[in-house]
Amino acid sequence: MTLPNGSTPDQARRAAARAYELDRLHVFHSWSAQAQITPMTITASQGCHVWDGDGNRLLDFSSQLVNTNIGHQHPKVVAAVQEQAAKLCTVAPQHVNEARSEAARLIAERTPGDLNKIFFTNGGADAVEHAVRMARLHTGRYKVLARYRSYHGGTETAINLTGDPRRWPNDHGNSGVVHFFGPFLYRSQFHSSDETEETERALAHLEQTIAFEGPSTIAAIILESIPGTAGIMVPPPGYLAGVRQLCDRYGIIFIADEVMSGFGRTGKWFAIEHFEGVVPDLLAFAKGVNSGYVPLGGVAISPDIAATFDDRAYPGGLTYSGHPLATAAAVATINAMTDERIIENAADIGARVLGPGLRELAERHPSIGEVRGIGVFWALELVRDKATREPLAPYGGSSPAMNELVAACRAAGMLVFVNFNRLHVVPPCVVSEGEAKEGLAMLDHALLTADQHVGR
Template sequence: MPIPQSAEGRKAYELDRAHVFHSWSAQASLDPFVFAKGDGSYLIDADGKRYLDFSSQLVFTNIGHQHPRLVEAIKKQAETLCTLAPAHAVASRGEAAKLITDRLPDSLNKVMFTNGGADAVEHAIRMARLYTGRYKVISQFRGYHGATQQAMNISGDNRRWPNDYGAGATCRFFGPFLYRSVYHARSEEEECERALEALENLIAFEGPEAFAAIILETIPGTAGFMPPPEGFLPGVRELCDKYGIVMILDEVMVGFGRTGSWFALDQFDVTPDLVTFAKGVNSGYVPMGGIGLSDDIAHFFDERAYPGGLTYSGHPLAAAAAAETLKIMADEKIVENAAHLGNDVFGPALAELQDKHPSIGEVRGRGAFWALDLVTDRETKEPLSPYGTVNEKMKQVLSVCTANGLLVFNNMHRIHITPPLNLSDEDARKGLAILDNALSVADEFYVGAK
């Protein structure tokens, strides 16, 4: 990216490059944008250029940037009580917990707050182990649960490799994904049946009485936005009940309206034992995550102390932001707008782009949560960028987006469309037009039959 022309922008850039160590990045080659302001679905850089944010940053600004009601709620809480130890009670924390549990299944009525999604996963697994007296955990390939040690160990993508020392007693299986099936399935029904069979075989051969938990993203996020086939999650629930395993659904990315319902699990007729969340709970304005606990697991700790906690659990500023976010979403029908975007705008428009651009192998998603699987050959499904990489071809596609003022979420050979849930139809179509232009670059690398 060009170094900002404004004095303030140059100073911010120079301070960043001199002193900030960035995650997931080779430091020497990093060339970050310098953003100065936010405005709804837009970010404004240090030189005043506006970018339509189709990434919601890391998929968390669910109600957009600088929502005035949310900014005011944080100010109001800051004026009365900025911080408080988690052992005490404060109104914003209790209100946030009530509003969250009101949206969860009826049997989940307690919340433990964390600082983010990864530590929510860490504590959910710890709870499951204490509750069952078992240790092993099942997760799936093409899944991601965070960058702390345990959360990284149970993740199922390439980011785990440099950090995984075989710890965590994790066993992985391939969840259903018909487009890139490992089960040679010809239909969603076959894919579902074979994935569940593989899961039960894994349980049988690793020892049914060893497993404390299975953790799955309700809809896998960074790994590719693959909605599971009908029957898969209820089938997992049946296996958990059969073998006494705690079912954890990771809703860190898909929770709070992202897929067109309050939680993605609402679309799959399933009730887990634990639900992890973060990101959209308060649009990322103040860091927060948490775990929704079933009554059975919550009651397990009625007479015994839970051996864990966090200094900032239920931080008053984060809790006030969460409570106000959920009120805003209800008042402004933001979840309903996410469903509308998926059904009436993104779904049809992305299907049209797939017909137009041979480089789109598959379009997947719901609500404001979509992935374009880019390929060089539709028949072989060869990805535009090899697994675990973002190659120069993919970078050229992405550079067209940013040059024309569109920020997208990218992982390997995929473009992810994850805008704020209150995005207007007009801005949705504006972003799609820019994306259409960028996909013409991807088509230049296509070698298959057209």
């Protein structure tokens, strides 16, 4: 028996032990108290599965950090990176290279509206940074409005835009960011009774925030088209269209953050396409553009904003902007998604298998307060009491109940993505019907641990 990378289980275990030893000696992990973690070693991956340091095969229902949309080790993307490395490993961004040009064309063809210029970055956070910089320079204004319950990245501007507790240690109140409440009917800030009220009241709140902050001071409003890490709260009908109208009314740039929701995750190329007629001025992307095989992100830019820099130098750049290996991976990813109908698969699996299956789980498990999602982008809101909606873990923290659930999922053979009291169901877009049903069965069993905490 050999693993997908060609090693035997014994070889993989020895390599994993050595890697873990070196990791604990020398690697500084993100978002972690270093002495309190025991990170899992991954030795191999293939499709929707990974293998841990003990040789266990795990169904990856996390897509790592919700980015391996095309699955692990897709042969066309691996081959494209290998071919590009043999031809041109790297080149400075001021020079034209074939891979970057073709990647920009493919992305521009798929972005909504006329977002036809692409600025490449190294990932999602710096895509957001540059989108905000462009908006500020274009408008001559500084403030940016961002919603609570959001995540936009870990760099200075992006983390201040973020509307979850990871912002708090980094926020000194001087970033020019103003937060507002977005729509979230299950935990409505507006005491709404249905989606129509939630849309109307959330838009009224946003317009009031604009009025009180001063429209002439606001450069941009940034929103995840469908918030990801914060809970996969699909905006109610009319909300994003209303935000677009407010931006037009007050001369504010609308930035759509599609870092997590883009490139097939929701069953369309971009999540904002689910909301007819809504086109942002700037669109930040990363993750699924090449499934993280080589780091890559970017900003798709409207003609009006692009024209601002026709005869005025844009004051920003990156040594690895449009890196040939990364953009070659993007070209192969986008072409494979198109040729293999991977996005259509995500839509189909979501509508036929995951959505109905998760709603069936909610009927059986008292710990599931709400099921939300679309495509292969779902969240389970876990609660101690369905009537009071008391969360299974506090906002900004974890709990023994959530830790037990994660352990039960892993024992069942599954990797999951959790945040506070939520379990996110986010397999790769290539997930098969059989794999999706297998994952649902594993969740059904693991959720028994969460049920034990209901009413306690």
